Structures are given as C-alpha cells and as structure tokens.
Amino acid sequence: LILKKNSHKVDGSFCPTSNQIDVCRNNIFLCSLQAFKRLHFNPEAKLDDVFVDEDENAEGAVDEGGPTREYLRLLMRAIHESNIFEGHEKTRQLCLDTQ
Template identity: 80%
Template sequence: MFHFLYPVTFNQVVKIKCMNFFVCRIDLQTILKKMVSKVDGRFCPTSNQINVCRDNVLLCSLRAFKRRFFNPEAKLDVVFVDEDDNGEGAVDEGGPTREYLRLLMRAVHQSNIFEGHEKDRQLSLDTQALQTKLYMWVAKMIAVCVVHGGVGPHFFSERLFHQICGIPTPPATVDEVGDHTFREQLIKIQEATTVREANSAIAEAADSLSIIGALRHVSSLEEKDSLVQSAADFFVNGRLATALDQ
C-alpha cells in the first residue's frame, strides 16, 4: 500500500511522520525536501482543477485524482462548489487549497477503509475498496496532503505505521480484533481454564475460525493459546496484506 507517483515512495513519507517510533537510516528531512521540491507551484494544468463539494470531499477528490493527466507535482486549483456545481467565487491563491487539504484528510480519516479509535486507526478490510483500488487512491491523497499542505495522517496507529513501513509488528492482541463478535469468541476461548472448555468455545466460534483457517481441536491449554494468537494475528495482520500492497 501507499506507492505513489513521486520518485520517493509514500512509505518514506510515513517514516517522516514516524520519527518518534523508529531510528531511520535515511535523512528524512532531505526526503521531504526532495518531494516538496518536485512540486511546481507556477504550473497548474486544467487537469488539476478540483471542484469540491464540502458534503462529499472524498468522492470529488476521487474524480480528480483518477483523471488521466492529473499531475501531483503541479499546483492544485481548488474551487468549492454547491450541490448544483456553482462555485463559491473565491480565486484559489492558496487559501482554498489549504482548506481543501484539511477537509480531505478529515474525509480520509472517516472513510470506511479505517477502523478503531479516532486517534489510533487501523486499516479495515473492505472487498469493494479492494476491487476499486480505493486503498491506493487514498494513499495518493494522503501523500498529496503531506507534500502540498503539510497535513499529516495523525490518526495512524503504531501498528499501521509498522505495517506501512515494512517493519515487523509485535504479536497482535485479542483487543485489536475489530469485529466485536469474533473478538468476544476469542476472549471466551482465551479465558477457558480447561481443555474441555476451550474446545467447547472453539466449537461455538467454528464458522469464524474456519473462514480464516484456524479451526482445530486442541489437546492442551498451550495449543488453545496458540490458536487464539494465530487467529488474532491473521485478523489484524494477515488478512490486510492485499490492502497494504495497494
């Protein structure tokens, strides 16, 4: 996930945001300056005009970003419009673009490809988003927000930072499982104090466990703990691999 049109990858942009988490081997400030230097503030092609309805910022942005000749290294020309496509009248001398980038990052934050706490978001799995490559388009939007307006994704969880940067993540916890029903099923298995209780709880969660390939009979409490851990790891990390690759 988050490969971008600039010569520098978005993974490196994220590392700039992650300085408190990682000791990077690259000069992050130099990378950011390089990306910003690629933006030509004097050149604004017609393909970079973005008509933005405040009630549907993400959809308007998708239409613009999907244009064949949209150029992320050129100046943006933002026009706010109403539902009838009538402009508000302001000439974009920087103010509308800055406001647009703030609104766009907010829309990304609230989109259905993220889940979890407001300030600790993780990727969620959405098959329609996979088919339409929404993960890729959102990644490009985030990169444009960072480079054109200095608006960063301050809502990423530490695990999501690790995943995007390609850094090994710590074992997932049951609390990180976003699906409430499945999380409760795993907690019941986890809290079982006997093998019999564990297998009974596993049977109750059979449908969910079979989907992720974790359904099995256990003969010890250690095997029970291993099952819970593998199920949590797959839900939090493994099943999102395709989304991250976009």
C-alpha cells in the same frame, strides 16, 4: 459522432501544469477521488481547487492558498472518517477490506 471523428486530433501526452478540482463540501472525498483518477491528473502539479455547491456554482473564492489549505484540511478529515480506516478515534489503522 463529431467527437469520434476528431478524437485523433487530441494530444494524449498533454499533462496540465495544474490540476483543477471542483470540490463539493458535501462529498469532498468522492470529488477528490474523481479528480485523482483523471487521465491527465498530474500529482506533481499544483492543485487549483474550486469549491462548488450541489448545482456546481462556484463559491467565488480566488485560490491564493487559503482554499487549498481548506480543501486539504477537509480532505484529511474525510479520509480519517472514511471506511479506509478502522478502530478507535486515536488509534485508527488501515482497513484491509474497505467494502
């Protein structure tokens, strides 16, 4: 009720200068999709990724480039292994039916 009463005060045009992504190593693909679908996700902004466990406790690494490289490496692997692509390991192609 309080949120509904104050929702008109929220600036819907605000776009963050960085995108924080809470990354769970066990489900990096889904975590990434959720972050990318956020209303205020800015694809031109810096990624600030935080690795978390299943209880959403941060691992404690400060992102000065290392965690972002690790995140992108793991995300590329997860995309490669997902049902978005099909075929042999070396010749995978985009799958038209991902369900």
